[in-house]
Amino acid sequence: AEEESAAAEEEQVSSSVSSPRQWDSWTKQLQHEEVALFFTFVVLFVTLVFFYFVIRVAFRRKVSNTILLVGLSDAGKTTLFYQLRDGSAHQGSVTSMEPNDDEFILHSESTKKGKIKPVRIIDVPGHARLRPKLDDFLPKACGLVFVVDALDFMPHLRSAAEYLYEVLTKTVVARKKIPVLLACNKMDKITAHSTDFIRKQLEKEINKLRLTRSAISSADVTSEISLGVEGEPFKFSQCVNQVSTTEMSALNGQVEEVERFIREQVKP
Numbered sequence: 247a248e249e250e251s252a253a254a255e256e257e258q259v260s261s262s263v264s265s266p267r268q269w270d271s272w273t274k275q276l277q278h279e280e281v282a283l284f285f286t287f288v289v290l291f292v293t294l295v296f297f298y299f300v301i302r303v304a305f306r307r308k309v310s311n312t313i314l315l316v317g318l319s320d321a322g323k324t325t326l327f328y329q330l331r332d333g334s335a336h337q338g339s340v341t342s343m344e345p346n347d348d349e350f351i352l353h354s355e356s357t358k359k360g361k362i363k364p365v366r367i368i369d370v371p372g373h374a375r376l377r378p379k380l381d382d383f384l385p386k387a388c389g390l391v392f393v394v395d396a397l398d399f400m401p402h403l404r405s406a407a408e409y410l411y412e413v414l415t416k417t418v419v420a421r422k423k424i425p426v427l428l429a430c431n432k433m434d435k436i437t438a439h440s441t442d443f444i445r446k447q448l449e450k451e452i453n454k455l456r457l458t459r460s461a462i463s464s465a466d467v468t469s470e471i472s473l474g475v476e477g478e479p480f481k482f483s484q485c486v487n488q489v490s491t492t493e494m495s496a497l498n499g500q501v502e503e504v505e506r507f508i509r510e511q512v513k514p
């Protein structure tokens with residue numbers, strides 16, 4: 247029994263001797279764990295930063311810089327396109343068969359210093375047969391300039407209103423609330439109609455179209471959205487998207503308001 251107790255005592259002693267060593271290994275292990283934890287956080291952080299930038303770049307790409315020039319044939323879209331790009335009205339006069347599509351810094355900004363975001367301008371031909379191309383461009387657009395011939399306005403009122411109605415009732419235009427600028431062109435001529443007159447006439451004409459079209463299209467509800475407020479005469483202010491008006495002369499380079507509109511949609 248004495249021997250046994252001695253052995254037990256020895257064990258106790260030896261265990262008390264080994265405890266500092268154990269402590270050492272514990273702290274070492276803890277240090278390892280801390281280091282591991284630290285690196286885990288670093289890796290996590292780096293990954294998060296990486297994904298943040300990836301998402302930002304991906305998102306940036308999606309921000310559109312595309313402005314469409316639409317309107318009837320001969321309204322002055324191509325003239326405006328060249329005026330915006332080159333600061334001169336060369337070409338024009340021939341009916342466009344192909345869209346003009348280019349990305350550039352507005353001519354009026356060419357003297358500005360620093361980095362300026364370029365805009366993509368697409369001049370969609372006004373010929374009725376070429377208009378379906380508009381559907382390809384619309385989803386990319388962040389703004390529409392609807393060019394109206396203010397000089398030869400009345401004879402084309404009906405067709406201009408029809409085209410504008412078609413544009414405003416496009417689902418993508420309403421859903422994305424694409425802003426529309428009614429640019430009354432050829433204001434350099436004294437016989438040109440005023441923007442107020444043009445806006446009112448277009449509103450009246452669209453009101454007529456709305457009444458007849460809604461009666462016809464009640465069968466196929468999916469194709470178009472309805473415009474304005476029921477029971478009230480149509481006004482552009484009732485549209486879900488912003489519809490504003492301005493006067494311009496694409497030929498003479500009086501296009502500042504159009505440029506301002508473009509830069510409101512595409513921040514430099």
Ligand SMILES: Nc1nc2c(ncn2[C@@H]2O[C@H](COP(=O)(O)OP(=O)(O)OP(=O)(O)O)[C@@H](O)[C@H]2O)c(=O)[nH]1
Binds near residue numbers: 317319324342343435
């Ligand atoms: N007086 C005057 N004439 C203009 C103005 N802008 C365009 N025009 C003339 O209007 C005509 C038609 O201009 P375009 O730019 O070719 O018309 P568009 O809208 O491109 O026509 P499409 O290509 O057929 O869709 C040309 O003879 C131009 O010189 C303007 O501000 N004032």
Ligand SMILES: [Mg+2]
Binds near residue numbers: 340
């Ligand atoms: Mg043209």
